[in-house]
Amino acid sequence: MDLAINLTYILSAALFIFGLKMLASPRTARMGNLVSAVGMLIAVVMTLMNRGILDFKWIALGLTAGSLIGVFAARLIAMTAMPEMVAIFNGFGGIASLLVGWSVYHRAPGIELFLVISILLSVLIGGVTFTGSLVAFGKLNGVIGSKPVLYRGQHIVNSLVLIGIVTLAVLFGLQPAGGYLFFLLLVAMSLVFGVLFVIPIGGADMPVVISLLNSFSGLAACAAGFVIENNLLIVAGALVGASGIILTNIMCKAMNRSLKNVLFSGFGAADTSGSGELTGEVKPISPEDAFLILEAASSVVVVPGYGLAVAQAQHVVKELADLLEANGAEVRYAIHPVAGRMPGHMNVLLAEANVPYDQLAEMDDINKTMETVDVCLVIGANDVVNPAAREDENSPIYGMPIVNADYARTVFVLKRSMASGFSGISNPLFFKENTRMLFGDAKASIQALIGEFKGL
């Protein structure tokens, strides 16, 4: 039986890897997810046949409750709430690893050093993942403000907590059998640290945080794998850990910032100094005039940002794009890697509005042809089109790769007001010669444009 279980685990691992591999193309991605789910299912079924499992009623309870909650949450959640959904599922994976480590310790407190270390890792990483994800969840759905929470001596407090965790862990490791109190303290401190770790990070940096927490949940599973000496947990956990690290790295690169800078600088809380230096005229435009320019355009690029998600304007954007295409224009979407609140956020949002994925272009590809674009529509994006990143060496975002919206012949910026973006950095794009500001709610503005088109 043990052999059969282990062979099944090998099969599961292979299915996970194939599933992830199939995620590399939108054509096979859905199938890939299914393949991965089958891998999970057979692993779970085989595990239930293990001789060590004698009591099934609590398992049945947990499985039923978890499945019901999981299915309903996944079905009922609005597509726009996807970032926080991913964050909270992630957190649940973390707490599960924590509980697994805890229950192994609970059963047999007198343990050898290797197991002590594994248990500590699964509990600590799991705990940080759990509360960190909860805070990220709160920031993403607005329960707590998305602004970074900073206070005096923050780094000192964090360092102290971290030192406390390490000290306790060593004390506990020396005498695990009698250290239940230490253990509980460690659980509590890992939970506290998860909160402290994420609260100073602002909303626009969430893509990095979510990727990192995703990686952590994998590492926690990996550590749990060492605890119960299960290969499959180690393989699967490592895959997820690697995937999270890669995404984290991509997100950091797309912002031209180091991970350290994202995590510790409280970016976005800085005062908005330097905004007075910009001179030039802001040129507003009415939907009627904007329509006339759009009607004559043969090439249009849409640059979506988080504001698009906030205004729920993805469906009207698609409607406008259809009208433009019917009018003979080529419409593409330029997706900046960190636009939105999680990696690939804009892609999911536009996919929901039935925008075909082959119309979505990556930043580098679109930049090559930006000079030939007639109209660039910037909708709810700010920092990712800020030319200061390219031109102004003193700008905090200098060096960040951006969508060169200002190279297009005409730029329309759809914006509520002249307030600066999340990072508080003023945007010279708004003052450029070829920029026109279309003030107002993005959804309402686009609806006005659609109205003009239809009124023809």
Next chain:
Amino acid sequence: MIVFLAFILMLSIFLGFEVISKVPSTLHTPLMSGSNAISGITLLGALAAAGAPGMGWVGILLGTLAVAFATINVVGGYFVTDRMLSMFKKKEQKS
């Protein structure tokens, strides 16, 4: 045993980097939520924890909660990923 497990860990990390670095940015969200569901693999550990006899009510509570949370992670993760991926469509050919 430790060396063996560490060896597996090392190989898996390399494999993970290799497989995942090929995923295009269009699919980063599904990748994240799909791999997130995989991280719910900790469910196997939770099952063992909840099914082992003689752990007192604390042990039962820990195990059952672990199963429930891991299941939410797994089931919810796969369902939500599928829901997202079902929306990714190629441009239909206009005749």
